[in-house]
Each structure stands twice: as C-alpha cells, then as structure tokens.
Amino acid sequence: MIENAHGGSQVASPHRSAEVTGRYVVVMPDGADPAPVLTQVAGMRTVASSRDFGAQAVDMDSAGGSEGMVFAELGIAVVEADPDQVGALQAAVGDPTAAVQTVVPELIYHILPAPGFLEGYRAGVEDLSRRLGEDPGERPGPVFEDGEDATWGLHAIGWAPDSPAGAGIRVAVLDTGMDLEHPDFAGRAVTAKSFVEGEGPQDGHGHGTHCIGSACGGVSDQGRRYGVASEAEIYAGKVLGDSGSGSDAGILAGINWAVANECAVISMSLGADVPEQHPPYVVAGRRALERGSLIIAAAGNNADRPGDPGFVGTPANSPAVMAVGAVDSALAVARFSARSLPGSGGQVDLAGPGVEVFSSWPMPERYHSISGTSMATPHAAGVAAVWAAVTGRRGLELWATLDKQSRRLELPSVDVGAGLVQVGSEL
Template sequence: MARTPRKGPSSRIPRDQNTEEQPSPAIVEMQGISPPGTTGRFLVLLKEGTAASVLTNVAGLSVASTADIKEGASIDDLGGANALMFPELGIAVVDAPPDQVQAIGVAAADSGVLAIEPERIVYAIEDGPMQPGLPGLSPPSSAGFPLDYLKGYRDAVNHLYDALTGAVPGELGAEAVPSFIETELTWGLQATKVPASRFTGRGIRVAVLDTGLDAGHPDFAGRRITTQSFIQGEQVQDGHGHGTHCIGTACGARRPGQLPRYGIAYEAEIFAGKVLSNQGSGADGGILSGIQWAVANGCAIISMSLGGRVGPGQSYSRVFEHAARRALARGTLIIAAAGNESQRPGFIAPVGHPANCPSIMAVGALNRQFQVAPFSCGGLNPEGGQVDIAGPGVDIRSSWPRPVLYNSISGTSMATPHVAGIAALWAECDPQFRGRALMSILTQSARRLPLLTRDIGAGLVQAP
C-alpha cells in the first residue's frame, strides 16, 4: 500500500482558529497605491456586525448593497455609488479617491474595519500563457540538458525522497497505476472511483464561478441551471470555453452525446456564475459577488478555477480568508485551483490567490501516471499557501461551447472541478458533510500516494 510522506509543521493556521477580530497588519500600508495586477479599487473587510454605514460616516462614501439589487451586482454599474457591500460576507468593494480610502484606514481601530487590500485582477487558470505580461506556463524545455542527465536527476531525486520518507521504491509501479482506456469514461473519473459511486449529486447545489456556461450545449438539456453574470456588458453565455469545461467535469451528463462520460455529479443543481470575461479575466470584486450569490442561494460547494500569481513569502488575502470562513459557517465550501505557474522540475511556484487562503481548499494537479503535473503549484509559503488535495488535471476531456462541443485541456483548473463534483457526492451521502466537515471528509478519504504533501496535500480525491 502506498505510504504518505511524513508531514512537518503545518504552514497554515489551524482551520478552527478564530481570527475574525484580528486586524491585518497590512491594513493601511497599501492606501493610495495601485500595485501591478490590481484595479485601483480596494476591498474593505468589516468586523462581523459592523454596519456598512461606517463607510459613509468615516469616509463619506455612497454605499450600495447587493441585498437591494435583484440581478448580478457589479461596482461598474451602480450609478453614483462608489462602494458595493456584500452583506453575507461583510466585505465592500470601494472605488474612491485615495484620501477617502486613507480615512477608512486611519479610523480602522475604532470603526470596525479589519483590513483593506487592493483589488486584484484574476484569470482563468489553465496550462499555458494565460496571463498577459507573464512568462509562459507550459512545461519547461529540456533544451541544453541531455536526456540521460535528466533521467539521472529524476532517479537521484526519487532515491533521496524514498530514503527520507520511508517510501518503498517502485511501490507506485505499473501494477498500482491502471492503464486508463477512455472508451466509456475519462481517465479522471476512473482514477477517482466515480463510476463505482451510487451517489449522483441529487439535491446538492454546486456553484462554478468562471467564464460562464454554454447553456445551449445539448449535454445540459433538461438540467436545473441557475445563471448570473457579474461581468458588466456580458451575458452568462460562455465566449471563452473554460467555464463550460469546468462545469462539465463537476456536473456534466451521465450519458453525454459523445462518449466518454466526463461529468461527475450529473444530478446536482448547477449555479453558473460568470465572474470572468470572455477574455478569461476578472477582478476580486466579481469573485466576491459570485461567492455572495452562491452562499445566499444555499450552494454547498463553490468551485473556482481562477486566480492570480503569488510571490515567494507573500501572505494570503485576509479579506478572502474571512469571506471563506463566513461561507464555511453558512455550510458552503470553497474549492479553488492551486495555480499553474510552476515549471517542474526546475521551478515550483507557490499556491496562488485566492487558493492560498487557509479556509479555501487548494487543489493541485496529477497526470494519469499519478505524478505531479509540471505546471502545478506547491505549498511553499510559510503563512498559508498549502495544497490540500489533488485531482486529475492533465489532458482532461469535458464539454466545450458549441459548435466544438468537447475539448481536452490541462491545468489545476481541470483538477478543481473533479474535487468539486466529488464533494457534491459526499454532500449527498451525508447531510452533515457541509462546510468544514465536507473539507475534512474529502481529505480523510483521499488516496495516499508516495508524493510530497507539499504538492498533493492529502492525496488524490476519491468518490464515496
């Protein structure tokens, strides 16, 4: 049986530790600054029970609330308001001059403001150069290194790992890795034991926050689907493809128009939130809008195959961490892609934003040989940033907007909806599996592999 590497001290704060009342040390250091990769707006986190009126009283802001808006709310289309409040999360997106934002920071200690952060730009995560201005994220080239050298390097690393962890050399050999044939089922469904599960996701609401959905795709005919766009000027219809692919893996049909079957929770209720544009980009405010919408609608699972790059030593967002904690308290688990910035074996990047938050389940990617995908980020940063679990993420077939209908792509984005779909099966299995309990059962039931916890967390996700 495969052994699990021994864990060192956790890089995350305990999941049940209450940091609600602890202001971020970065509460005022970014006031009036728009770092690269940000929008110029700010996220303001309020202490639980603090009224949004504090933003008006302290900084003279005009505040609108999503509770008063029937359709998808965006800071871009609120008329004269310069702050949008998400009451379910206790967070506001503020679009105001630096002096007004500075006033909030100065009064933070007495006003119930816990943190202020620049609003980040986020992207759909898939294997490839998705983010403008960033290096390509495809696997590193072997140019300049003889093949024998690379094989020798690999063997040396494997030998050292076996010696340090007690793993049995070769224990994950051909007999332990099935030869996946995708005539009836994708390799991802086979590897995660989905076909053997008697659960279907019935009665479970799954929100996928991404580039939207091609609701006219024939494989989704007759399904219960609720849609909402949080991108100004764009409908939910997926003009990119990423969202339709992720929704297909998490909740696609049991009998698609063309085999192999690729969907997991085929009777779950789908909530498709468009928080990324047809170009595959968005901002923190749109993500928070989608989280607020999903929580308010009683979704047990939120799947987010999106994010932004995080540098070495960089901490997680206090705003998103509190949003995730508040979602967990309402019975909603957020599952997010760890990121694709690595170029293994030469370079491993830390888990990206917002998956690096302790209360968000971060998903790494494996290939069909049960090895870490070259692009998959690792748990490197000392504060937050741990990979919690892994899913199939290389050469994953799923639905795609018409007229193509089906496509195979790679990324931690593709691993994430595997975990989300299987989470729906566990949620159907036992109504007690909600929030933190759902996160726990996913990690406890994962298949242990002789790989570093840094890269795959508890192991490969498994269906009940």
C-alpha cells in the same frame, strides 16, 4: 489558472507583482454591515448592496457606477474612493467604533501561456520515476486511461456506474460562464448569472463550460461519462470575462451570491500568482465555511518542474479555501502544478486529475481536452458534492471528509496534500 483553447495552460505570470484596478476592498469585522460604515466613515453617497438585488445577484452594470459595492453575506465591500476617503477608511482600521478590519487594493487577475501538456506529462512521469528509484528512461505507462464508459479522471477518483451523483446539492462554478445551449445540459437545473460588466453569463471563452462539465456534467454524445456530480444543481457564475480575466469585485460578488443561495460547494479555477495571502479571501473563505459553503480553488499553474515547483497563489493560499493541485494519468505531479508555501494557509490540500482532461466545451466544438489545476479543481468540487449529498455534511465537516477519504499517493504532501480526491467505496 486558465487554459487556452488549444490545451496550453494560461496563468498570471510567475513571480509578478500584484496589479491593481485603482479601487479598494474593505473588509469589516464579523457581524458589521459595510454600508453604514462607507457612508459614515468615508462619506460615500452612492452605495449598492447585494441585498438590493434578487437572490443577491449583484447587477454589475448598475452597481458599477456606485462609489461602493457591498457584499452583505461576506461583510466585504469594493469601493471607488478618492484619497481622502481611502485615508478615512485606513485611519478607521483598529478603531472599535468604526468597524473597519482591513483596507487593501483590488487586484487584477491575468492569464498568460504556461507549459503545454506534453512537456508537463513527460516531466511528471520522470519526477515520479526518480522518487520511486526507477530509471527515467523506463517510464511507466498511464495508470488510468480514457475509456468508452468514462474519462481517466473519473476512474482515478473511484467513480463507478452506480456511484451517487450529488442529487439535491447546489454547486457554484465561478469562472467564465457557461454555454447555456450546450445539449449535454438540456433539462438540467441551471442558474446562471454574470458578475462582469457588459457581459452576460454565456461563456465566450470555453474555460467555464469545461470546468462545469468536469464538476457537474454528464455523458458525451458518444456515451463517455465525464462529469462527477451529474445530478447536482448548477450555479454558473461568470466572474471572469470572455478574455479570461477579472477582478476581486466580480469574484467576491460571485462568492456572495453562492453563499446567499446555500451552495454547498463553490468551485473557483482562477487565481493570481501572488504568494501573499489576499485578506478579502482569508475572510470570505472563513465566513463561507461558517455558512456551510466550501470554497475549492486551483492551487496554480506557475510551476515549471523539476527545477521550479512554483507556489500556491491567491485565493487558494487562504487558510479557509481548499487548494487543489494536479496529477496526470500516471498519478505523477503535473509539471505546472504549484507546491505548498511555508506557513499557514499556503498548502496544497488535495490533488485531482488535471492533465488532458476531456470535458464539455462551447458549441459547435462541444468537447475539448485541456490541462491545469483548473481541471483538477472541478473534479474535487464534484466529489465534494457527492459526499455532501450522501452524508449531509457541510463546511468544515465536508472538508474533513474529503481529506479522510482521499487516496494516499507516493508523492510529497507539499505537492498533493492529503492525496487524490475519491468518491469512495463507502458510498
């Protein structure tokens, strides 16, 4: 769920078949080490483990030449395997002595244009009007507006000048990297790593810098606050290239790194428009939660409301990953925001501000306003960091706190889940 530099959302094409890299993702049972399985079952001779790298930050340039890349904290590997090796791994699934849980193709994540802001805003307001029994011709004005003190999104989540700001909490934003020279982040605690072959952590796209700004940014050069957890420690993981696309290997490497470094919150404004759950994220989400790391992901921008409500794509449709939909400043569902799928895991869990969101952007532009569930997600991540700092809660307890403290909306739960994320008056 990526937005372009001119405010139009970009996502994987709706309803498309999954595209693959030719590699495979191998998921091990709980407690199993993937490395010996790859050597003993598949006969692989070159296996790189995240534990071979400082802070478990896999160097994709060196590890990319290996037959297998192991993400030790998650118990998951990505392999470059010949047909015989793939067959051996698949044959081991279900064998209690072989320790292989699932073998699936590695997916590719693309970005393509989606509806622009003005269309989405109009459709969202009309949808809200219909639900409230009003004449769509008499559209309500925005409930919140950007002000000199703060963005409309911060006002919508209950932010106040004296709100806590997530001090002591590590927040990982896995995206297109970060503008490491952006003046608004001078003096901040920032750890940046790239998990994209041939590219450093510097953001050559803009999307990552924007998401980091909403989650953990501070105040603009004109005094407008735009970041929720402005005192949190930032872990900027580049898992999507400057083109705005990436694969499972980089994303899983980023999650593994964030979990190994005890990031309480992992924000992922990325995905593929694939309605089926992707097994690696079903497992990675659960194992991250068990380690105290809450993964928050964009629900998706594949809707075209009111006719097509879309669906929550991977990885947000995994049961242990929190899926975030988008609302606009009138607290209507954004036209592009995906709706819950039936069954376990495909639900929208919460909503966040996601239309015309002002935040940081790579220099020299410095700031930009764009739309998408990508923008709603870091708002939720910032709120999670604030609650984590104040309550000490992690994992499932932190998830439950966000649910409980959300603002209920006059909208279907299939679109906004428990409601709009809130910093909360109890802080």
